[in-house]
Amino acid sequence: xxxxxxxxxxxxxxxxxxxxxxxxxxxxLNKLDGVQEANVNLALEKASVKYNPDVTSVEAFEKKIEDLxxxxxxxxxxxxxxxxxxxxxxxxxxxxLNKMAGVKKAVVNLALETATVxxxxxxxxxxxxxxxxxxxxxxxxxxxxxENEGADYREKEIEKQKGKFIFSLILSLPLFWSMxxxxxxxxxxxxxxxxxxxxxxxxxxxxVQFFIGKQFYVGAYxxxxxxxxxxxxxxxxGTSAAYFYSLYQSIxxxxxxxHMVELYYETSAILIxxxxxxxxxxxxxxxxxxxxxxxxxxxxxxxxxxLRNGEELEIPLEDVLVGDIIYVKPGEKIxxxxxxxxxxxALDESMLTGESVPVDKSVGDTVIGSTINKxxxxxxxxxxxxxxxxxxxxxxxxEEAQGSKAPIQRLADKISGIFVPIVVSIAVITFFVWYxxxxxxxxxxxxxxxxxxxxxxxxxxxxxxxxxxIMAGSGRAAEYGVLFKGxxxxxxxxxxxxxxxxxxxxxxxxxxxxxxxIVEGNMEEDTFxxxxxxxxxxxxxxxxxxxxxxxxxxxxxxxxxxxxxAIPGFGIKARVDGKDLLxxxxxxxxxxxxxxDTAQAKMESLEDNGKTAMLxxxxxxxMGIVAVADTVKETSKEAIKRLKDMGLEVVMITGDNKRTAQxxxxxxxxxxxxAEVLPEGKADEVKKxxxxxxxxxxxxxxxxxxxxLAVADIGMAIGTGTDVAMEAAxxxxxRGDLNSIADAILMSKKxxxxxxxxxxxxxxxxxxGIPVAALGFLAPWLAGAAMxxxxxxxxxxxxRLQRVKLNEKNG
Amino acid sequence: MxxxxxxxAIAYLVLVMAGYTIYDGFFAEPVQEQHEPENHxxxxxxx
Numbered sequence: 001x002x003x004x005x006x007x008x009x010x011x012x013x014x015x016x017x018x019x020x021x022x023x024x025x026x027x028x029l030n031k032l033d034g035v036q037e038a039n040v041n042l043a044l045e046k047a048s049v050k051y052n053p054d055v056t057s058v059e060a061f062e063k064k065i066e067d068l069x070x071x072x073x074x075x076x077x078x079x080x081x082x083x084x085x086x087x088x089x090x091x092x093x094x095x096x097l098n099k100m101a102g103v104k105k106a107v108v109n110l111a112l113e114t115a116t117v118x119x120x121x122x123x124x125x126x127x128x129x130x131x132x133x134x135x136x137x138x139x140x141x142x143x144x145x146x147e148n149e150g151a152d153y154r155e156k157e158i159e160k161q162k163g164k165f166i167f168s169l170i171l172s173l174p175l176f177w178s179m180x181x182x183x184x185x186x187x188x189x190x191x192x193x194x195x196x197x198x199x200x201x202x203x204x205x206x207x208v209q210f211f212i213g214k215q216f217y218v219g220a221y222x223x224x225x226x227x228x229x230x231x232x233x234x235x236x237x238g239t240s241a242a243y244f245y246s247l248y249q250s251i252x253x254x255x256x257x258x259h260m261v262e263l264y265y266e267t268s269a270i271l272i273x274x275x276x277x278x279x280x281x282x283x284x285x286x287x288x289x290x291x292x293x294x295x296x297x298x299x300x301x302x303x304x305x306x307l308r309n310g311e312e313l314e315i316p317l318e319d320v321l322v323g324d325i326i327y328v329k330p331g332e333k334i335x336x337x338x339x340x341x342x343x344x345x346a347l348d349e350s351m352l353t354g355e356s357v358p359v360d361k362s363v364g365d366t367v368i369g370s371t372i373n374k375x376x377x378x379x380x381x382x383x384x385x386x387x388x389x390x391x392x393x394x395x396x397x398x399e400e401a402q403g404s405k406a407p408i409q410r411l412a413d414k415i416s417g418i419f420v421p422i423v424v425s426i427a428v429i430t431f432f433v434w435y436x437x438x439x440x441x442x443x444x445x446x447x448x449x450x451x452x453x454x455x456x457x458x459x460x461x462x463x464x465x466x467x468x469x470i471m472a473g474s475g476r477a478a479e480y481g482v483l484f485k486g487x488x489x490x491x492x493x494x495x496x497x498x499x500x501x502x503x504x505x506x507x508x509x510x511x512x513x514x515x516x517x518i519v520e521g522n523m524e525e526d527t528f529x530x531x532x533x534x535x536x537x538x539x540x541x542x543x544x545x546x547x548x549x550x551x552x553x554x555x556x557x558x559x560x561x562x563x564x565x566a567i568p569g570f571g572i573k574a575r576v577d578g579k580d581l582l583x584x585x586x587x588x589x590x591x592x593x594x595x596x597d598t599a600q601a602k603m604e605s606l607e608d609n610g611k612t613a614m615l616x617x618x619x620x621x622x623m624g625i626v627a628v629a630d631t632v633k634e635t636s637k638e639a640i641k642r643l644k645d646m647g648l649e650v651v652m653i654t655g656d657n658k659r660t661a662q663x664x665x666x667x668x669x670x671x672x673x674x675a676e677v678l679p680e681g682k683a684d685e686v687k688k689x690x691x692x693x694x695x696x697x698x699x700x701x702x703x704x705x706x707x708x709l710a711v712a713d714i715g716m717a718i719g720t721g722t723d724v725a726m727e728a729a730x731x732x733x734x735r736g737d738l739n740s741i742a743d744a745i746l747m748s749k750k751x752x753x754x755x756x757x758x759x760x761x762x763x764x765x766x767x768x769g770i771p772v773a774a775l776g777f778l779a780p781w782l783a784g785a786a787m788x789x790x791x792x793x794x795x796x797x798x799x800r801l802q803r804v805k806l807n808e809k810n811g
Numbered sequence: 812m813x814x815x816x817x818x819x820a821i822a823y824l825v826l827v828m829a830g831y832t833i834y835d836g837f838f839a840e841p842v843q844e845q846h847e848p849e850n851h852x853x854x855x856x857x858x
Contacts, residue, residue, distance in 0.1 A: 163812050163816030166816045166817045166820065167817070207823065
């Protein structure tokens with residue numbers, strides 16, 4: 001089945017606690033018929049499934065996820081309906097809504113005139129539902145008091161966990177107090193008799209164990225039911241061992257001095273409290289790592305002022321249609337992508353491109369939604385709205401990148417999948433070693449070691465190490481205008497050794513301008529320019545357009561040619577003001593037998609400087625030269641130096657002649673230029689470099705660069721270029737500036753370094769922690785605290801990426 | 812939300828403490844003099 005016929009869906013999932021959970025769901029989904037690829041991201045709490053819609057459906061995925069013991073999160077929306085008259089109307093709306101992809105359940109209440117819909121926000125939006133209702137002939141609007149109901153479920157979950165932590169902490173503190181009596185150095189602290197009583201301890205520990213700790217039992221049950229094990233299993237096992245052993249001791253103590261028994265109630269209660277605290281920190285930090293998306297979404301304007309039926313109306317952004325004329329006052333945000341039809345202004349595009357200097361725009365120029373109109377009044381014709389706008393596309397790319405898996409993560413996933421059974425075995429062995437050999441017959445002591453091993457070994461940090469770094473890294477890169485399409489590209493980019501730059505539109509602006517005018521015959525320069533400009537006026541060639549534009553800018557009025565003929569590959573032939581003109585190449589002049597001997601030296605000199613020179617003959621006599629050139633971007637030289645300073649080889653590739661290519665290469669400091677390469681040849685040149693063992697990044701902007709972008713190890717498309725190039729590329733550089741290449745490589749390096757640090761600490765923590773606990777150097781409650789904070793430290797380390805500064809010259 | 816959880820925990824704690832006080836005042840036998848606040852640490856003196 002072709003990729004085009006495959007569908008992709010994102011499902012938000014709740015209930016995952018560690019990497020074992022995410023890999024279990026991933027395996028489960030991948031086993032389903034019709035699923036081509038399923039990825040589950042623990043940090044984002046999302047599954048992304050590529051599937052064949054003819055074979056399977058989203059419902060099947062939801063069922064599978066729920067069978068595995070997790071929940072697919074759905075949102076609820078309630079809205080008011082207008083225009084219903086009878087039960088048929090309500091049924092029609094209900095059926096219509098229920099048929100929509102992503103709607104789980106829709107109920108329409110005729111009496112209340114409301115609809116309550118449970119839906120997957122990744123598949124369908126409330127606006128889509130409104131449109132559906134409107135198409136059915138009714139109207140829908142947001143219910144006033146229900147607007148805030150769809151609040152982020154994560155926020156609610158954090159609030160709930162906070163409450164549970166407070167509850168657990170209050171009941172654990174007296175138990176913790178009772179612990180001070182255990183240590184020599186704290187024995188001077190007074191402990192109320194009450195807290196030493198086993199039945200009081202039991203009464204305090206029981207709600208923590210079963211009410212607050214229920215989530216661990218449920219999680220463990222679900223995992224075991226599916227013949228796997230996760231962090232919940234370890235926590236449930238460890239705390240239950242402590243709790244039930246203490247309960248057994250409490251029962252045995254009946255009729256004896258109750259204060260003499262060995263109890264571990266505080267171990268289980270404090271463990272649960274600390275683990276919940278760790279989860280709380282983790283959830284908050286995870287929320288922060290998706291800030292990049294929230295920031296991007298916050299950039300959108302909320303309303304737009306449009307002209308409809310001759311009236312100025314302020315309407316919600318969602319209601320703007322393609323073709324609408326939008327008014328944008330100075331200081332306002334451009335609501336959607338469009339084209340300026342009236343006015344001129346400087347636009348601040350920094351939020352999308354990272355470029356701080358405002359860009360001047362006037363009639364005919366395209367504008368991007370969410371950029372800020374600085375100083376002029378503009379009338380804009382909307383060309384792209386809703387999900388098609390540049391900002392929506394950027395959000396989509398960033399979301400997909402954050403949700404994707406870097407290859408480096410697979411190893412961590414594999415390890416954490418088999419980790420739990422191994423840990424349980426080690427814990428059991430530890431118990432018997434202590435019970436039978438180290439301290440024979442000391443059940444309590446052996447149990448303590450078993451609990452410590454179980455608790456220290458939770459692989460939570462391992463599961464979080466990679467996805468949190470990928471999220472933070474790709475989010476930060478997006479703020480700099482570098483969009484990675486996936487985690488794998490973020491991982492691969494740092495290995496690049498060679499950067500191949502396309503010339504036109506990448507190193508240069510891609511727009512030729514008139515640079516030189518040489519008049520050699522007996523003619524005034526103005527007349528020469530007027531004749532040349534008028535002759536070129538009807539040509540559609542980009543070079544002709546540059547000549548006409550340049551001449552017009554000099555204030556010269558052009559005439560209408562009486563005759564015009566384009567001679568492809570040679571130039572043009574025209575008649576202006578009664579004079580015959582020929583403008584074009586040497587070959588054109590040779591064809592019409594015009595003597596150009598005097599022009600040769602000047603022409604070569606112009607070409608040596610990277611310019612395209614065109615000869616002009618008037619009435620069969622050579623009269624002069626007009627030269628155009630594509631100008632180099634102001635930042636190219638500095639950016640290329642930055643790349644070379646990073647130790648990278650920089651190569652330029654172009655279809656231009658060798659002389660022009662070398663001139664541009666010299667100007668910007670590129671050592672190697674590959675010239676006269678046909679569009680299809682660019683990919684071959686990239687392959688040749690790869691055959692030499694180099695890791696190649698290709699940077700281009702045009703349709704002709706697409707094959708080379710696809711062949712290269714990393715394809716980078718200049719965001720100001722064509723959509724085709726962006727589609728073929730792995731990274732989109734929103735700024736036209738080549739500095740973004742170094743930024744992308746630097747961000748990749750920093751992200752990979754961050755992932756390695758995280759993985760190192762997570763592995764080291766588990767591999768060191770287990771023997772330390774088994775040897776009896778770690779009290780169970782300390783093991784619990786360490787485990788909880790290992791996850792937090794990994795997430796906090798990943799969040800450092802959000803503060804990375806990229807535009808440092810030294811990289 | 813937080814206040815509710817904290818309130819519930821404090822109320823429960825007070826209830827347990829009150830229960831113990833009542834039990835201790837009316838039913839419990841007097842605690843022997845040789846009081847050892849012993850939990851899971853092995854009492855070296857006792858050994």
